[in-house]
Amino acid sequence: MPENTKLTYMYRDASNNKSMRQVVFSGRLAADHKQSLIASMIPGENDEVANFIPGLVGLPDLQDKFYDQQITLINAMMEHASKDPVKRSDVDHKILGDFQALADDMAAVKPIWWPDDTTGHEILEIADTERETTDARSIQAFAAVVAVVDWDQDYLPPFHAEMLENYIEYLKNEEFDPPAP
Structure with missing residues (x-):
C-alpha cells in the first residue's frame, strides 16, 4: 500500500512551453485533507487541479x-547506448554526436523572462505513491504551509533578474524590421 504522496506540477509560459516536476512527500492525505489542500491553493482553470506559486511554499x-x-x-539515452555492446554497434556515432550537440545547444540557451510570463504553476496531480520521498517534509507539513501562505501575485523567483537581463540582451541582439510606411 502506498505510504507517500506525490505532487506533480508544471509551469507553462504564454507560448505553451512546459516544464514539469514531481515531488514526493512522506505520508498520505485522506480525501478530505486533499480537498482542503486544493482549496488552499489558487483556483485552477479548465482541467487543472489548482494553481500555486512553488517558491512561496519551499518548492522550486x-x-x-x-x-x-x-x-x-x-544524456541517459546516450549513456545507455554507449554501455550496451549490442546497442553500441547499432548506433551510428554521428547520431550520438548529433544528440550530444543538441544537448549542448539546449544547455547553452539562456532562460528569458518574457513580458507575458507569470509566477503561477499548475498542479497536475496529487496522488498516493510508493516512490521514495524527494522532499524532507511530510505532506501534512506541506499542506500546513500552503494553508497559511499569502499567494503574493507580485512574487518573483530568485532568478527573475537574470532572466530579465537575458531578455534585454535578446532584444539588443534581435534585428527588427522597420514597420512598413
Missing part, C-alpha cells in the same frame, strides 16, 4: 528549467 520555481528534462533524457 520552474520558469528557468525548460530544457532540463530533455537534456537529462538525451
